[in-house]
Amino acid sequence: xxxxxxxxxxxxxxxxxxxxxxxxxxxxxxxxxxxxxxxxxxxxxxxxxxxxxxxxxxxxxxxxxxxxxxxxxxxxxxxxxxxxxxxxxxxxxxxxxxxxxxxxxxxxxxxxxxxxxxxxxxxxxxxxxxxxxxxxxxxxxxxxxxxxxxxxxxxxxxxxxxxxxxxxxxxxxxxxxxxxxxxxxxxxxxxxxxxxxxxxxxxxxxxxxxxxxxxxxxxxxxxxxxxxxxxxxxxxxxxxxxxxxxxxx
Amino acid sequence: xxxxxxxxxxxxxxxxxxxxxxxxxxxxxxxxxxxxxxxxxxxxxxxxxxxxxxxxxxxxxxxxxxxxxxxxxxxxxxxxxxxxxxxxxxxxxxxxxxxxxxxxxxxxxxxxxxxxxxxxxxxxxxxxxxxxxxxxxxxxxxxxxxxxxxxxxxxxxxxxxxxxxxxxxxxxxxxxxxxxxxxxxxxxxxxxxxxxxxxxxxxxxxxxxxxxxxxxxxxxxxxxxxxxxxxxxxxxxxxx
Numbered sequence: 509x510x511x512x513x514x515x516x517x518x519x520x521x522x523x524x525x526x527x528x529x530x531x532x533x534x535x536x537x538x539x540x541x542x543x544x545x546x547x548x549x550x551x552x553x554x555x556x557x558x559x560x561x562x563x564x565x566x567x568x569x570x571x572x573x574x575x576x577x578x579x580x581x582x583x584x585x586x587x588x589x590x591x592x593x594x595x596x597x598x599x600x601x602x603x604x605x606x607x608x609x610x611x612x613x614x615x616x617x618x619x620x621x622x623x624x625x626x627x628x629x630x631x632x633x634x635x636x637x638x639x640x641x642x643x644x645x646x647x648x649x650x651x652x653x654x655x656x657x658x659x660x661x662x663x664x665x666x667x668x669x670x671x672x673x674x675x676x677x678x679x680x681x682x683x684x685x686x687x688x689x690x691x692x693x694x695x696x697x698x699x700x701x702x703x704x705x706x707x708x709x710x711x712x713x714x715x716x717x718x719x720x721x722x723x724x725x726x727x728x729x730x731x732x733x734x735x736x737x738x739x740x741x742x743x744x745x746x747x748x749x750x751x752x753x754x755x756x757x
Numbered sequence: 758x759x760x761x762x763x764x765x766x767x768x769x770x771x772x773x774x775x776x777x778x779x780x781x782x783x784x785x786x787x788x789x790x791x792x793x794x795x796x797x798x799x800x801x802x803x804x805x806x807x808x809x810x811x812x813x814x815x816x817x818x819x820x821x822x823x824x825x826x827x828x829x830x831x832x833x834x835x836x837x838x839x840x841x842x843x844x845x846x847x848x849x850x851x852x853x854x855x856x857x858x859x860x861x862x863x864x865x866x867x868x869x870x871x872x873x874x875x876x877x878x879x880x881x882x883x884x885x886x887x888x889x890x891x892x893x894x895x896x897x898x899x900x901x902x903x904x905x906x907x908x909x910x911x912x913x914x915x916x917x918x919x920x921x922x923x924x925x926x927x928x929x930x931x932x933x934x935x936x937x938x939x940x941x942x943x944x945x946x947x948x949x950x951x952x953x954x955x956x957x958x959x960x961x962x963x964x965x966x967x968x969x970x971x972x973x974x975x976x977x978x979x980x981x982x983x984x985x986x987x988x989x990x991x992x993x994x995x996x997x
Contacts, residue, residue: 607858610851618959710862712956722967725942725958728858730865732952735971742964 521707525695531703537744539699539752542661546669546757554670554678556757558662560699562652564596567662569670569678572641573633584631585641588617590648590659597651611728615686616646616660618724619715623684626667630679640672653702656713660686665757684723685752686715687745691731696741698748712738714745718753764937766922772934774803778927779973781917786897786984788905788992796906798988800898802917803931804888809898810881811906817877828873832861834895836884856892863896863916863945863955869909878908889932890918893943896955901985905992913985914954915978916945919970926966928973940966944974948982 524531534540540561549555554569576583590613592600605613620626631640644666646659664685670678690700690708700708709731715724722742727733733741766773776782782803791797794810801807817823834856838844849857864880880902882895893916900914920930922938935941940960946953953975962970 607854610854611858614851614855622959622961717961720963722958722962722964723960725956726859727953727956728862730862732866732947732950732954733956734951735953735975738953738956738971739968742967746964 517703518707521703522693525692525697530697530701532701536695537698537748539748540701542752542755544661544665544755544757546665552666553672554666554668556662556665556669558658558665560654560658560661561701562650563648563655563658564650565655565658565662566647566649567659567666568645568647569666570643570645571670571672571678572643573638574641576632576636576639580628581636582632583628584626584639586617586621586626586628586644587641588613588620588644588646588663590616590646592648592651592655596648600648600651611726612648612656612659613646615656615713615715615724615726616644616663618726619660619684619686620644620663620667622723623682623715623717625664625680625682625684627679627681640675642670642678651702653705654688654699656688657686657699660684660715661752668756682718683753683756684715684717685749686713686724687741687748687752688713689741689744691729691733691737696737698744712741714742716745716749720746720749764933766934766937767925772922772927774931778925779976781929781977781980782931784981784984786901786988788901788988794902794906796902796904796908798898798901798905800894800901802890802894802897802929804886805890805894806884806886807891807894807898808883808885809895809902811878811899811902811908812881813878813906814873814876814908815879817875822877823875825875827870828868828876828878830861830865830868830870830878830880832857832864832880832882832899834860834882834884834892836887836891840884840887856895859955859957860892860896860899863914864899864903866952866954867900867911867914867947867950868903869911872909878903887932889930889935890943893917893945896945897981897985901988904989912947912949912952913982914945914947915982915985916943916955917974917977917981918943919974919977921960921962921966921970926969926973928977940970942967942970942974944971944978946975946978948979
């Protein structure tokens with residue numbers, strides 16, 4: 509991706525951050541505007557569209573039935589998939605999910621799974637035989653930076669409004685919120701834009717539960733973090749998450 | 758994390774394998790274990806056995822991947838079908854694709870990739886036996902294998918995990934602790950450069966628990982780092 513970003517953009521992003529400013533005028537710990545639309549996809553049991561700035565993710569929840577896993581015979585199954593569809597960006601190619609899409613799906617999955625957001629035991633129909641399967645599919649339709657938080661937030665919103673026919677509301681009890689930071693030089697910014705991602709050294713996602721605990725983290729990118737940088741990201745994430753969680757519809 | 762269970766993981770301050778909370782399992786590292794690879798290493802951390810091989814810098818195929826500014830690092834993490842209790846279907850799955858990606862990103866910060874323009878460096882990691890902490894054992898092995906291949910590096914990367922079992926923060930989770938514990942956080946660290954190059958976490962940590970776990974993990978990696986250097990020195994002594 510770096511090859512395509514002109515040196516000019518690179519210099520202006522880095523130059524601006526050195527002066528304590530972001531190109532779009534945001535504070536280092538400020539999200540772009542977040543828009544949420546719930547449930548306009550009629551065939552999905554639950555759905556949400558989330559826009560963070562110009563990044564747009566469509567998330568659908570489908571419910572099926574299947575055999576439980578042998579090590580959790582009385583629990584429903586959660587599966588998360590993500591697609592970086594080629595219409596979203598010139599950097600996305602058609603084909604099966606690549607490592608970026610797989611990482612995205614697994615980071616979203618860990619946030620929901622580890623916070624025990626869905627009461628999976630309530631999705632058991634017959635132990636060892638039949639359980640409900642929750643399929644979460646996040647489609648990145650327009651990529652302008654930070655698809656991780658957009659996808660995770662779309663999933664959280666869609667789950668809140670998932671109705672299973674002849675069963676009732678999907679039992680959702682937690683709202684894990686992911687916060688993605690980009691490290692650019694010595695600075696760390698929240699919710700990186702596409703320009704910022706194209707010049708970032710490394711990325712850190714911190715997912716915070718309703719009680720302020722950390723339930724998932726993921727470093728990405730070919731740079732590094734120091735211990736203090738990670739500790740500061742967690743503090744910022746804990747603080748920002750309170751605002752973001754209020755936006756959940 | 759794995760399933761909740763009634764298994765007691767800590768009794769009288771001791772873990773199921775008798776360790777203290779901040780104690781590593783026995784670690785064994787050997788450099789130069791494969792004949793054909795340009796560099797290789799074998800790592801045992803308790804019941805987890807990993808082997809890593811490095812090929813390159815070499816001509817990169819397919820050619821469109823070539824980068825004129827630096828070498829392209831490629832990593833492949835793989836678990837052997839016989840490495841786990843129930844046979845694993847051979848070949849990549851979503852988990853191993855993600856681990857391959859984060860492993861590459863854990864190694865890239867310490868390699869002078871710009872010294873090997875237009876080439877490819879391939880790192881292959883095979884997990885032969887799994888008992889928790891396979892990705893970190895793989896990274897520890899890969900780092901030694903890169904050094905063994907004579908590739909210019911700023912530092913070695915050492916890796917280990919910390920986590921939480923029975924509400925206690927512990928270092929280097931074994932398989933059972935990973936399955937039935939409350940949190941797992943693999944870390945890769947370059948001690949001389951003070952760079953954390955891999956960080957993943959799943960489970961449930963308060964901020965304080967995270968800070969303790971990070972401290973344990975960084976201490977653990979420093980101990981492993983000494984063993985990595987020792988393994989490389991032994992390899993050179995033998996060659997003289």
